[in-house]
Amino acid sequence: MNKFPDFKNDRKGQLSIEYILVVGFVFVISVTVVVYAADAGELDTAMAAARSGAIEGANIDCFAVYPEKTFENNTDKHPRLISPSNVKIVKVDYINQGYNSTYKKTKIQLRIWASAPSVEEAGDRNCLGDRINYYARENICKSFGTQNMTGLGCNPAYSKKYVFTTGDVKWV
Amino acid sequence: MNNNITKYINITECSGAMSVDFIFAIFVVLIILQGVLALTSDRLDMVKDTEELGSARMVAESVAETIDATYSGGEGHSTVITLPASVKSEYKVTISSSGVYVKVDGMVGKACITPHSILKSGYEFTMHPKRSYNISTTKDGKVYSMNITEVS
Numbered sequence: 001m002n003k004f005p006d007f008k009n010d011r012k013g014q015l016s017i018e019y020i021l022v023v024g025f026v027f028v029i030s031v032t033v034v035v036y037a038a039d040a041g042e043l044d045t046a047m048a049a050a051r052s053g054a055i056e057g058a059n060i061d062c063f064a065v066y067p068e069k070t071f072e073n074n075t076d077k078h079p080r081l082i083s084p085s086n087v088k089i090v091k092v093d094y095i096n097q098g099y100n101s102t103y104k105k106t107k108i109q110l111r112i113w114a115s116a117p118s119v120e121e122a123g124d125r126n127c128l129g130d131r132i133n134y135y136a137r138e139n140i141c142k143s144f145g146t147q148n149m150t151g152l153g154c155n156p157a158y159s160k161k162y163v164f165t166t167g168d169v170k171w172v
Numbered sequence: 173m174n175n176n177i178t179k180y181i182n183i184t185e186c187s188g189a190m191s192v193d194f195i196f197a198i199f200v201v202l203i204i205l206q207g208v209l210a211l212t213s214d215r216l217d218m219v220k221d222t223e224e225l226g227s228a229r230m231v232a233e234s235v236a237e238t239i240d241a242t243y244s245g246g247e248g249h250s251t252v253i254t255l256p257a258s259v260k261s262e263y264k265v266t267i268s269s270s271g272v273y274v275k276v277d278g279m280v281g282k283a284c285i286t287p288h289s290i291l292k293s294g295y296e297f298t299m300h301p302k303r304s305y306n307i308s309t310t311k312d313g314k315v316y317s318m319n320i321t322e323v324s
Binding site: 060064 | 210211215222226276279280
C-alpha cells in the first residue's frame with residue numbers, strides 16, 4: 001500500500017535540511033528581487049508616464065490648442081505658435097542624479113529630445129519645449145497621485161522614492 | 173465514466189496543490205500585466221484627449237475655410253455648415269473679424285481668416301455642436317461683410 005516510505009516522515013512534519021536550506025535561500029533571493037523590482041517598477045511607471053505626458057504636450061503643440069493663459073501669452077509673444085506645427089518626440093531618457101538630501105529622495109532628471117522642423121526661432125521652440133516638459137511632469141504627478149505635494153507647474157514631480165525634474169528639451 | 177475522467181486529472185490538483193513553477197509564472201504574468209494595464213489606460217486617456225483637440229482644430233479650420241470660401245464668392249454667395257458632435261466635452265466656436273476661435277475643456281485654439289466684419293450679430297458670433305449655420309456675403313456700400321445666421 002505505502003509505495004513511498006518517506007511519506008511517514010512527512011506526516012510527522014519533518015523536512016530534510018537540504019529542503020530547508022533551499023527554501024531559505026530562495027526566500028532571501030525573493031526578498032532582494034522584490035525590493036529591487038519594486039524600485040525598478042516605480043521608475044519604469046514614472047518613465048512611461050513621462051513619455052505619455054511628453055507626447056500629450058507635443059500633441060497640444062501640434063494642434064496649437066492651448067490652455068487660455070498660454071494661448072493669450074502665445075498670441076502676444078509667440079504668434080507663430082497659434083498656427084499648427086509639426087512636433088515629434090524623438091527620445092525620452094533620464095539621468096539618475098543620486099540621493100538628494102533636500103527632497104530626501106533619489107533625484108532623476110528627465111531629458112527629452114524632440115523635433116519641430118516648422119518652428120525655427122529659439123524662443124518659440126523654448127515655449128514648445130516648456131509645454132512638453134510640463135505635461136511630462138504633470139503626468140508623473142497624476143500617475144502617483146502627488147499633485148498636492150508639488151509646486152507650481154508640477155516642478156518637481158514626486159513619486160514615492162524619486163523626485164523628477166526636467167532639463168531643457170533638446171531639438172534635433 | 174467517473175474512472176475515465178479521473179484518469180486525466182492529476183491527483184495533486186484534487187488536493188488544491190499547485191506547482192512552484194505555476195505560481196511563479198502567474199506571479200510574473202501579474203507583475204507584467206499590472207505595468208501593461210497602467211500604461212494602456214494612460215495611453216487611452218491620452219488618445220481621447222488628443223482626439224478631442226484634433227477634432228476641435230479641424231472644426232475651427234473647417235469654419236475658417238468655409239468663411240473664406242464664401243467671402244471669395246462675392247455678394248450673394250452663401251454656404252450652410254453643420255458642426256459635428258462633441259467628442260468628450262462640449263466645444264464652442266466663436267467667429268470674430270480677427271479669426272475663428274474654438275474653446276474646448278478650458279483650451280483655446282485659433283484658425284486664421286481674412287479679416288471681415290461680421291454683420292447683424294455684433295462683433296462676434298458663437299456656434300455650437302450639431303447645429304447648422306448659414307454663412308453669406310453681403311455688400312454694404314463698398315464694404316463686403318459676412319452674415320452668419322443659425323438655420324433652424
